[in-house]
Amino acid sequence: MASLSGLCSSSPSLKPKHNRITKLTPSLRKDSLAFSARSASNSKLVAAHSVAREISADLSKTNNVGVLKQAKKGGLEKDPKALWRRYVDWLYQHKELGLYLDVSRIGFSDEFVAEMEPRFQAAFKAMEELEKGAIANPDEGRMVGHYWLRNAKLAPSSFLRVQIENTLDAVCKFADDVISGKIKPPSSPEGRFTQILSVGIGGSALGPQFVAEALAPDNPPLKIRFIDNTDPAGIDHQIAQLGSELASTLVIVISKSGGTPETRNGLLEVQKAFREAGLEFAKQGVAITQENSLLDNTARIEGWVARFPMFDWVGGRTSEMSAVGLLPAALQGIDIREMLVGASMMDEATRCTELKNNPAALLALCWYWATDGIGSKDMVVLPYKDSLLLFSRYLQQLVMESLGKEFDLDGNRVNQGITVYGNKGSTDQHAYIQQLREGVHNFFVTFIEVLRDRPPGHDWELEPGVTCGDYLFGMLQGTRSALYANNRESITVTVQEVTSRSVGALIAFYERAVGIYAALTNINAYHQPGVEAGKKAAGEVLALQKRVLAVLNEASCKEPVEPLTLEEVADRCHAPEHIEMIYKIIEHMAANDRALIAEGNCGSPHSLKVFLGECNVDEMYA
Numbered sequence: 190m191a192s193l194s195g196l197c198s199s200s201p202s203l204k205p206k207h208n209r210i211t212k213l214t215p216s217l218r219k220d221s222l223a224f225s226a227r228s229a230s231n232s233k234l235v236a237a238h239s240v241a242r243e244i245s246a247d248l249s250k251t252n253n254v255g256v257l258k259q260a261k262k263g264g265l266e267k268d269p270k271a272l273w274r275r276y277v278d279w280l281y282q283h284k285e286l287g288l289y290l291d292v293s294r295i296g297f298s299d300e301f302v303a304e305m306e307p308r309f310q311a312a313f314k315a316m317e318e319l320e321k322g323a324i325a326n327p328d329e330g331r332m333v334g335h336y337w338l339r340n341a342k343l344a345p346s347s348f349l350r351v352q353i354e355n356t357l358d359a360v361c362k363f364a365d366d367v368i369s370g371k372i373k374p375p376s377s378p379e380g381r382f383t384q385i386l387s388v389g390i391g392g393s394a395l396g397p398q399f400v401a402e403a404l405a406p407d408n409p410p411l412k413i414r415f416i417d418n419t420d421p422a423g424i425d426h427q428i429a430q431l432g433s434e435l436a437s438t439l440v441i442v443i444s445k446s447g448g449t450p451e452t453r454n455g456l457l458e459v460q461k462a463f464r465e466a467g468l469e470f471a472k473q474g475v476a477i478t479q480e481n482s483l484l485d486n487t488a489r490i491e492g493w494v495a496r497f498p499m500f501d502w503v504g505g506r507t508s509e510m511s512a513v514g515l516l517p518a519a520l521q522g523i524d525i526r527e528m529l530v531g532a533s534m535m536d537e538a539t540r541c542t543e544l545k546n547n548p549a550a551l552l553a554l555c556w557y558w559a560t561d562g563i564g565s566k567d568m569v570v571l572p573y574k575d576s577l578l579l580f581s582r583y584l585q586q587l588v589m590e591s592l593g594k595e596f597d598l599d600g601n602r603v604n605q606g607i608t609v610y611g612n613k614g615s616t617d618q619h620a621y622i623q624q625l626r627e628g629v630h631n632f633f634v635t636f637i638e639v640l641r642d643r644p645p646g647h648d649w650e651l652e653p654g655v656t657c658g659d660y661l662f663g664m665l666q667g668t669r670s671a672l673y674a675n676n677r678e679s680i681t682v683t684v685q686e687v688t689s690r691s692v693g694a695l696i697a698f699y700e701r702a703v704g705i706y707a708a709l710t711n712i713n714a715y716h717q718p719g720v721e722a723g724k725k726a727a728g729e730v731l732a733l734q735k736r737v738l739a740v741l742n743e744a745s746c747k748e749p750v751e752p753l754t755l756e757e758v759a760d761r762c763h764a765p766e767h768i769e770m771i772y773k774i775i776e777h778m779a780a781n782d783r784a785l786i787a788e789g790n791c792g793s794p795h796s797l798k799v800f801l802g803e804c805n806v807d808e809m810y811a
């Protein structure tokens with residue numbers, strides 16, 4: 190552990206918002222020390238979060254927010270010469286990747302950087318332990334190994350290394366065989382697969398969507414479409430768009446757990462479409478999931494075309510470099526090995542333990558400064574390149590599902606997180622940049638700049654000396670300057686071109702920044718307990734719907750039919766406290782021709798009387 194003696198103690202006059210995340214009860218402190226003592230004797234048993242716990246303990250001795258607030262009072266550097274010096278001094282360049290990071294428009298002070306240094310050293314240590322195979326997701330008892338996917342030699346066992354290598358080989362071979370027509374659909378006139386329909390949600394969709402938008406060639410060997418929701422109209426639309434090409438569609442069903450309801454529903458809907466078209470789904474289905482999941486077993490028993498593994502130690506939101514992202518990408522003709530090279534080069538660069546030479550650490554430093562380490566400002570991500578449109582959407586899950594946590598690793602309530610949104614420049618200039626420039630000051634911006642406007646040989650001057658791309662460049666620079674002039678901070682990430690390599694690098698860059706930031710804030714970035722509450726509540730709504738149907742069915746089977754008021758339905762369901770939900774259930778079913786008749790006015794719930802149009806004596810709803 191680096192010494193903390195130089196750190197500033199908290200000042201009572203600058204009461205930190207941060208206090209709420211720094212309290213460590215004596216018993217927890219004892220636990221954390223015991224844990225790290227154990228870890229010293231056996232590095233394999235070290236959980237990365239023990240290092241983060243140490244940081245948390247450090248945080249209780251100091252108060253960065255106090256320093257931070259005081260420094261912020263000084264405002265941002267406005268003197269052009271000093272600002273240029275700051276720009277040059279802090280500019281990070283990755284020569285081989287052609288990637289730059291400019292943090293000069295974030296106002297952190299040298300003093301703040303010095304204060305943060307020991308914490309960064311602890312965060313680097315935590316990341317090192319994580320990469321060595323520590324249980325970095327303690328709640329779920331899992332290792333966190335997405336970094337091994339792009340450099341299998343780093344995997345903590347030869348078993349895992351072989352698994353990674355074999356999967357990559359299998360993905361490449363399968364993609365080659367599909368593209369060449371060696372693996373083909375049974376009844377397509379084209380004689381080969383022409384379309385991919387990817388069914389998955391969250392981390393099992395966002396990476397493939399981002400990469401397809403960023404990298405798919407104009408005429409890919411297979412075009413991709415996505416079903417990433419349980420919206421029936423959305424699903425119908427995707428299937429309708431495929432039309433007769435359903436016969437040459439490879440359906441890739443992606444779900445780590447293999448039991449996500451939206452994905453299951455998407456699969457059932459697609460299978461129905463196949464049946465109706467007289468097609469055999471199994472001959473066109475591929476599953477990407479954990480071994481022995483429900484999805485895996487279904488695919489195996491039904492004899493789908495192929496199955497690829499998702500590993501326990503890869504989280505959904507960091508799975509783009511696993512089969513989840515690589516298979517769809519390879520099928521679209523995207524160079525996946527180059528994506529892996531880019532990611533691996535970025536991983537290497539972000540292992541550096543010198544803050545100034547580690548771009549992910551610099552990014553985390555900026556986030557910490559800009560958001561006071563508690564998410565007090567939102568991250569607006571603005572790529573000035575259409576093909577990177579979905580980057581902010583991808584980052585939204587990566588950052589918000591990772592950092593948005595109620596409790597820290599020591600069980601303190603912290604309600605951490607950073608809100609992410611954005612689309613693309615300069616389009617957003619004509620939407621919400623007005624508010625960013627002049628309205629509520631609750632954000633910082635990340636500009637993503639792509640230097641190459643067009644492939645060589647295609648450019649032309651639409652006015653003397655000025656190309657279309659010059660306008661895009663001008664808009665980015667102009668917006669950056671205008672925001673800064675009004676004390677709005679920004680980061681700029683620059684890449685030469687949008688290539689497989691640079692996209693792989695960008696993904697790895699943000700993955701590492703999230704990991705480091707999580708360590709700085711003592712957060713478990715690799716679980717998502719909050720999502721469960723919504724899923725559980727949705728399950729309860731559907732269970733209630735079945736009870737409502739059973740009650741209505743019973744009343745509707747009477748002679749004469751007994752229409753029920755909402756209160757009566759709620760009482761008979763033994764759920765008077767859920768009367769509002771029962772009203773919503775009835776409203777939804779009535780709007781969807783579900784043999785349910787609601788007499789009265791939906792706008793006056795007390796006037797409603799409900800019964801089923803058809804009584805079904807055999808039906809068991811409950």
Ligand SMILES: O=P(O)(O)OC[C@H]1O[C@](O)(CO)[C@@H](O)[C@@H]1O
Pocket residue numbers: 390391392393443444445446447448449452505506590717720
């Ligand atoms: O891949 P799965 O298991 O279907 O999960 C999809 C997504 O759902 C979540 O678990 C949230 O519910 C995400 O973390 C995940 O990426």
